[in-house]
Amino acid sequence: MLFPIPPLDLSLLDVWVMFLAYYAGLITGVFAFAHALSQRADAFTAAERLTKPAWLGITGGGTFALLLFSLAGPGLMFWLAGLVAVLVYLVDVRPRLIEVQRGPRW
Template identity: 85%
Template sequence: MLSPFPPLDLIYLDQWIMILAYYAGLVIGVFAFVHALSQKAEAYTAAERLTKPAWLGITGGGTFALLLFSLNSPGAMFWLAGLVAVLVYLVDVRPRLIEVQRGPRW
């Protein structure tokens, strides 16, 4: 016989999604900061992007916002801003840095 009540796990599905998003964002932020830290300063200028200290500040600040706030807190806007900053580095700057450091391809 089927129960008219959903399983308890489904009741808190939205909270599990928020927790997963929080930790995924935090891992992405730490990865972006460590990647920015490990690149040479000359690569940033060769890639025609901001300087290394600027990107360290952006990714570090973004990671700090991802650590400090969560999606279900009043500071969710800061969490999203931190995630956007980190994703801009990963999507725009990181591929250019890899391309510049790899050199010309034939």
């Protein structure tokens, strides 16, 4: 459920924050999925992380949850779970993949 653009009114600042958070999370999810898709499969094993198909499923499912659920109501729990899944990839797995593929630094 996509958020509609709220009207420009200072009293709706909380709506604007939720609007920006929703789309920032969605962009983050798409970036994480695209990054996982573009990496070599053997880099995941070399980095001692889950396999590439597992991370594609995690980031793809997280991005789907970010797209499907909104920040209002009971869907917030699933939206947050999707965001956490995507952020775990970006904070933990992505730096390790980059380090493994770059090689040892002198």
